[in-house]
Amino acid sequence: MWWIYALLAAFFAALTAIFAKIGVENINSNLATAIRTFVVLIMISIIVYFRNKYKNIGEITSRTWLFLTISGVCTGLSWIFYFKALQMGEVSKVAGIDKLSLGLTIIFSVVFLGETISWKAALGAVLIIIGTILLIFK
Known part of the structure; x- marks a missing residue:
């Protein structure tokens, strides 16, 4: 069943590129990234809260925190550069190169x-x- 989630991720990533290209037309790309990040934070926080998945947060190891933090920094940098590229280039090329x-x-x-x-x-x-x-x- 993992591949269904992977296909859904690809589908929504494609929509993300289209909507992001429209969204960065008249706004600073870093501000656009911040808005997108805020929306993602709220959305996933609601999901975690209502599925009661936050209760074992104290059991997370320092190694896990470290690598999730590094991953988060990489995600942030990826999004910052992606939005800047979308603002400057054609979405079909930017998404393809991404x-x-x-x-x-x-x-x-x-x-x-x-x-x-x-x-x-x-x-x-x-x-x-x-x-x-x-x-x-x-």
């Missing part, structure tokens, strides 16, 4: 996590990287 993250994630999973990948995944990563280069350099 998906280079998939190819990089495959590479990073091998290098940092020691995961093994199939030749199909490796080929997919290479094709994503080639596609990204084609988007950048028409």
Whole structure:
């Protein structure tokens, strides 16, 4: 069932790009990122609260806090650069280049996590990287 969630994530990420492009037309991209982040914070806080998932927060290890904090910083930086790129470029190109993250994630999973990948995944990563280069350099 994990793949259903992954497909839903991709679907909503695509809508995010379209709505974000419209939303950053007449506003500073950093302010737009802050507004988006605030909305996400409120939305997920409501979900956590009503599903009673906040009760074990005291059991979270310092290692988990550290890596979630680093991940949060990376997310914030990604969003800041993404919104600036959306403001300046075409959404079809910006979103396409942003998906280079998939190819990089495959590479990073091998290098940092020691995961093994199939030749199909490796080929997919290479094709994503080639596609990204084609988007950048028409």
